[in-house]
Amino acid sequence: MLRQDEQRMKIIEHVYQVGGSGISAPGDAAIYLITSGDIAALIDAGTGEGHENVVKAIDACRAPGTPVSFLFLTHCHYDHCGGAARLKKHYECDIIAHEMDARFLETGDGRVTAALWYNADLPPLTVDYKISTPQEYFLIGNLELQAIHCPGHSPGSLVYLLETPGHRVLFGQDIHGPLHPDLLSNRDDYIVSLSMLLKLNADILCEGHFGIIRGKDEVHKFIQSYIP
Numbered sequence: 001m002l003r004q005d006e007q008r009m010k011i012i013e014h015v016y017q018v019g020g021s022g023i024s025a026p027g028d029a030a031i032y033l034i035t036s037g038d039i040a041a042l043i044d045a046g047t048g049e050g051h052e053n054v055v056k057a058i059d060a061c062r063a064p065g066t067p068v069s070f071l072f073l074t075h076c077h078y079d080h081c082g083g084a085a086r087l088k089k090h091y092e093c094d095i096i097a098h099e100m101d102a103r104f105l106e107t108g109d110g111r112v113t114a115a116l117w118y119n120a121d122l123p124p125l126t127v128d129y130k131i132s133t134p135q136e137y138f139l140i141g142n143l144e145l146q147a148i149h150c151p152g153h154s155p156g157s158l159v160y161l162l163e164t165p166g167h168r169v170l171f172g173q174d175i176h177g178p179l180h181p182d183l184l185s186n187r188d189d190y191i192v193s194l195s196m197l198l199k200l201n202a203d204i205l206c207e208g209h210f211g212i213i214r215g216k217d218e219v220h221k222f223i224q225s226y227i228p
């Protein structure tokens with residue numbers, strides 16, 4: 001790919017969108033790439049139906065030879081995780097998820113992962129590292145990535161907050177919901193979680209289905225709009 005492809009996918013220094021509907025496959029939720037120092041990490045994996053496109057995009061954005069070491073999953077739904085197994089195989093990356101969602105990935109639960117909604121099959125997926133605390137910190141090269149438990153849409157939903165020089169980037173997929181019994185959603189948890197997200201004061205929100213929302217006020221407005 002050409003340098004212009006990299007520029008097109010760049011959100012800010014260190015952060016790219018490498019997949020999503022309109023980029024990799026129609027059913028894909030957004031896939032983001034973080035690069036720093038000599039490593040790269042992914043946030044979510046899409047359905048897997050656009051695997052080749054995702055790989056092409058990742059390889060256009062990372063420096064040659066930079067390993068993709070981690071795949072951080074925001075939650076267990078098919079549109080975010082269906083592609084995880086193939087990406088893990090391709091890049092030999094470790095998969096990270098919250099333990100309360102990991103159990104449905106590891107059993108390949110078609111209902112709770114929403115795979116049945118997509119008429120798809122989500123074969124059991126091994127999660128290499130399970131988050132079990134309210135928050136946890138990871139280092140991606142020189143950048144700190146904070147995983148924060150954000151239950152509601154699913155029991156083990158996570159958001160990830162990335163501090164870059166000049167930006168607080170929130171990877172918050174499916175902030176908009178939906179809430180549904182099949183997904184084991186919990187409305188009370190969801191409202192508490194959204195209020196917590198407002199306090200993070202992010203100035204960029206990388207959402208799963210609504211693109212990139214820029215500016216503290218706009219991010220605040222977007223999250224607030226889902227709080228009844």
Ligand SMILES: [Zn+2]
Binds near residue numbers: 077174177
């Ligand atoms: Zn979801």
Ligand SMILES: [Zn+2]
Binds near residue numbers: 029077079080173208
């Ligand atoms: Zn989604």
